Amino acid sequence: MHAATTRARLAAQCTRALGTHASAAPAWRPSSALDEWVQRHARPISLRQLTFFGRTLTEARLLASANYCRLELPTRLAHRLRDIQTLPYVVVANPHLAHVYESYLRAFERFRRVPAVRSLDDNARYCALLEHTLAEHAAVIPRLAIGVLEVRGLVTPEATDRFMTTMLRSRISRRVIAEQHLALTATFHSPCHGPHAPLRHDQEAVGEIFLRCNAREIVHACAKTTQDLITRAYGPDVQLPQIKLYGHLEAAFPYIPSHLEYMIGELLRNSIQAVVEQRTSQHADPPPIEVLICETAQHVILRISDQGGGVPNELLPYLWSFSKGPRRETRLQNLARVPTLLGKPQEPPVPEPAAHLSSELHQKLGTRSQHGDASAHHGSLSSLTSRAPHLRLGIGLPMSRLYAEYWAGSLEIHSLEGYGTDAFLQISKLGNKNERLTTRASMDAI
Incomplete structure (x- = not known):
């Protein structure tokens, strides 16, 4: 009893000494x-x-999917909690990293207590829990990004980047x-699904996976979104560069559209904005x-080339x-202005799908729920692709590389200053590569 009283007294003294930081x-x-x-x-998965x-x-199968999630989500959360504890x-x-830890811990405790899903009613309750948690974690990435910038100097930049890579890669996997x-x-409960529904051989999507993502359509959609954003930011008189497409324009492959939109959107945003700001002559x-x-047997490769002056040598x-480089204060200020960035698209304000999808692609994706191919549930990146151009966050390229590498692709930048x-951007075309995960063993070996 005396030892417990002493510990309590010491804890109170520490709390008073630390003040609000405690x-x-x-x-x-x-x-x-x-x-x-x-x-x-x-247990890693592949698009295939x-x-x-789900086809x-x-x-x-729906109950098997629920039970896979029921076991996999707390497993992956547990590994990330242990990473934070180390x-x-x-x-x-x-405070930002502590908030992430506490939100992950709440989710872990919540998920690990879910009993086996044995009926459709059980699944409905579990889906409500998933939706709630996805919304609750909307602010995780900006908090992580702000946190690692604020603790710069307390750990090495290399260790910080490894930590961020692990956390974000795992977050992608859990959201997928x-x-x-x-x-x-949503597909299972749609009117067009069931034993009496007509057989369809033109299925466009399975859940969140669009079976024939067309690179040309995605580029057009992302270009339109970015051009609209830059026009609103710089004024209606701004002259925008033309987007010229070449090569295998009908190349198509299975992928998650929101991932593609994010990667291609970030690259086009950088290029268009660089060209607009680099112009010296208004005439x-x-x-x-x-x-x-370019389409090969196993990959689709996109090369995006601009004449926007290149990346300054001091930034290259x-x-x-995620943590190194200049402009730290600007990045902190911009991240603080989008506190719920990168969560689900309920963050401020979310464009309608037509704002960032070509009419043809929107027709395919937007009608999936009507035909029972997917839910009306949106991806987690809509708000990021619609942010204002002046909000330079410093995480677009490293996050784009993470998304590219997640399904065994790659992203490289070659710059000629001036x-x-x-x-x-290289994308695995076959969809047969497992997601890229960071395990505890690989973390412990670093």
């Missing part, structure tokens, strides 16, 4: 449940597996799993942005870093 620190508490779940291994599993959807305490005491199950559930037309689409070494930039 409330920011996460509540470290032993958890045998966390130790147990950390011992489990994530998701497609084959013929039965009640048994950081220096002074780092995790940062959760949103795919929500979409399959000459701005140089065009050229997009070359930091293109792929002239322009070439971006090479």
